[in-house]
Amino acid sequence: MRKYGKEIVIGFVPVFILFLQFAIGINMMPFILFACIAGGLLFMAKSRGHLATVGGDRKSKTSVPRQMTFEEIGGQDHAKQELREALDFLVHVEQISKFGIRPLKGILLTGPPGTGKTLLAKAAAGYTDSVYLGASGSEFVEMYVGVGASRIRDLFKEARQKAEKQGKNSAVIFIDEIDVIGGKRDGGQQREYDQTLNQLLTELDGIHTTDSPRILLIGATNRKEMLDSALLRPGRFDRHIAVDLPDKKGRAHILHLHARNKPLDGDEVNLEKIAEESYGFSGAQLESVMNEAAIYAMREDGETISQRHLSMAIDKVMMGERTDREATNEERERVALHELGHAIAAELVRPGSVSQVALLPRGGALGYVRHNPQQDKYLYTKQFLEGQIMIALGGAAAEEMFYGERSTGSRGDFDQAMSIVRSMVESGLTELGIIDASMMTPDKWAAVNGSILNDLMQDVKMLLEANRGVFLSALDVLIQEETLSGDQFRSLLQQFSTEQPLLAQ
Numbered sequence: 001m002r003k004y005g006k007e008i009v010i011g012f013v014p015v016f017i018l019f020l021q022f023a024i025g026i027n028m029m030p031f032i033l034f035a036c037i038a039g040g041l042l043f044m045a046k047s048r049g050h051l052a053t054v055g056g057d058r059k060s061k062t063s064v065p066r067q068m069t070f071e072e073i074g075g076q077d078h079a080k081q082e083l084r085e086a087l088d089f090l091v092h093v094e095q096i097s098k099f100g101i102r103p104l105k106g107i108l109l110t111g112p113p114g115t116g117k118t119l120l121a122k123a124a125a126g127y128t129d130s131v132y133l134g135a136s137g138s139e140f141v142e143m144y145v146g147v148g149a150s151r152i153r154d155l156f157k158e159a160r161q162k163a164e165k166q167g168k169n170s171a172v173i174f175i176d177e178i179d180v181i182g183g184k185r186d187g188g189q190q191r192e193y194d195q196t197l198n199q200l201l202t203e204l205d206g207i208h209t210t211d212s213p214r215i216l217l218i219g220a221t222n223r224k225e226m227l228d229s230a231l232l233r234p235g236r237f238d239r240h241i242a243v244d245l246p247d248k249k250g251r252a253h254i255l256h257l258h259a260r261n262k263p264l265d266g267d268e269v270n271l272e273k274i275a276e277e278s279y280g281f282s283g284a285q286l287e288s289v290m291n292e293a294a295i296y297a298m299r300e301d302g303e304t305i306s307q308r309h310l311s312m313a314i315d316k317v318m319m320g321e322r323t324d325r326e327a328t329n330e331e332r333e334r335v336a337l338h339e340l341g342h343a344i345a346a347e348l349v350r351p352g353s354v355s356q357v358a359l360l361p362r363g364g365a366l367g368y369v370r371h372n373p374q375q376d377k378y379l380y381t382k383q384f385l386e387g388q389i390m391i392a393l394g395g396a397a398a399e400e401m402f403y404g405e406r407s408t409g410s411r412g413d414f415d416q417a418m419s420i421v422r423s424m425v426e427s428g429l430t431e432l433g434i435i436d437a438s439m440m441t442p443d444k445w446a447a448v449n450g451s452i453l454n455d456l457m458q459d460v461k462m463l464l465e466a467n468r469g470v471f472l473s474a475l476d477v478l479i480q481e482e483t484l485s486g487d488q489f490r491s492l493l494q495q496f497s498t499e500q501p502l503l504a505q
């Protein structure tokens with residue numbers, strides 16, 4: 001009887017409705033309409049929920065065809081070490097229960113986009129021989145209250161089922177952009193978000209040492225400060241691991257990893273040099289550099305990837321694709337003088353720092369100067385920052401020198417200069433001394449910006465004025481050649497400069 005319950009109900013309900021409508025004479029249309037709408041909504045919500053988890057499943061299946069290892073992740077030595085130590089809790093289960101240690105439930109990876117957080121989560125699954133399920137915080141966001149929560153429930157359920165099916169003792173659930181669902185609860189307006197987060201907390205609290213399969217939740221965010229404190233407290237996300245942009249050694253490691261399946265010109269290519277030039281790049285950007293270099297080599301029908309291809313790929317990743325924007329001759333001359341202004345200022349402030357001066361439209365710019373960071377820096381002195389501002393103002397100063405007025409081409413430079421002033425003020429490096437920048441009025445900001453930028457503009461103008469000869473001799477070469485390498489530019493500077501380098505930083 002129980003076995004056929006569903007069929008009996010399906011058969012009985014229509015007959016009963018027909019009976020009420022025609023035998024008794026009750027108008028059943030409003031009820032039927034209401035039932036259809038409710039059924040439709042339920043179906044939509046269910047199918048979306050299903051899609052989300054199936055999507056997560058599909059993603060995890062296709063993205064982890066085999067177990068990934070920590071060796072396949074470049075740089076991030078510290079993050080890998082910390083993660084491995086945390087994962088040992090999952091590996092050495094007997095010892096954990098012998099010492100009565102509560103299980104590690106969640107690990108939070110924080111850092112900028114493209115630094116390898118997803119890779120670390122996949123490697124964690126490989127290291128602990130767990131099944132891996134990946135999802136993104138935005139997949140749980142729905143306009144219907146309760147859907148996000150049910151998807152969280154489904155995700156944990158699916159992880160357990162999948163682990164059991166594959167005969168594994170544990171499962172790693174990775175939720176990227178966890179700040180979307182784990183943001184601070186405001187206790188009212190965003191009920192759907194609150195319910196989703198509450199469900200996540202409930203699932204975390206339901207994880208016990210004796211569970212089999214055991215679940216480990218790994219969350220990733222680049223906005224840790226946005227997360228609700230309930231999620232961050234011990235017993236929930238127990239470990240917080242920073243996954244920062246790679247340093248020079250890390251960048252070289254990542255480049256070598258992504259070069260493994262590519263034909264490099266072995267005699268000529270120097271990936272350490274590329275690592276030096278790609279200061280501030282994330283792992284994803286470095287992967288893109290290797291990929292773009294391979295595309296350039298293929299387009300030229302070459303056999304191997306050369307240093308030139310890699311250098312062009314850095315420009316592309318940094319500045320965007322070359323555009324076909326046709327500038328007039330006057331514009332080209334102005335842009336050339338502007339870029340020479342930046343380059344001369346850069347070489348005098350920081351000798352050897354120019355890597356390339358280019359008069360090529362790329363991204364939103366008509367020309368650019370690529371700088372060679374000499375070494376990764378984490379602390380900046382006032383003198384260093386003032387030098388950076390002078391380099392940024394060099395373009396506008398050169399335009400003033402030769403045309404008597406500036407153009408809109410300096411907008412980005414001024415934004416950069418003002419952001420440096422902001423960080424100087426916040427770090428107590430200005431004449432205002434140590435202050436709380438949030439208490440500064442707009443007038444005060446305008447005054448401090450004006451005074452610092454005007455003084456440094458005068459300094460850079462004097463510097464460039466003393467090098468008028470370099471502008472005049474390099475201008476024609478740059479317009480003709482379109483690019484000058486750092487060495488080419490330096491030899492012109494040496495030939496025609498009357499000025500000694502300012503600071504040797």
Ligand code: ATP
Pocket residue numbers: 072073074075076112113114115116117118119120176220254257282283284285287
């Ligand atoms: P997001 O926060 O945007 O999700 P993420 O930190 O999770 O980014 P991943 O998805 O792990 O970044 O990395 C994207 C791609 O960049 C990887 O598939 C890989 O090709 C490359 N990559 C990033 N970091 C590294 C690394 N440390 N070593 C090797 N490759 C890396």
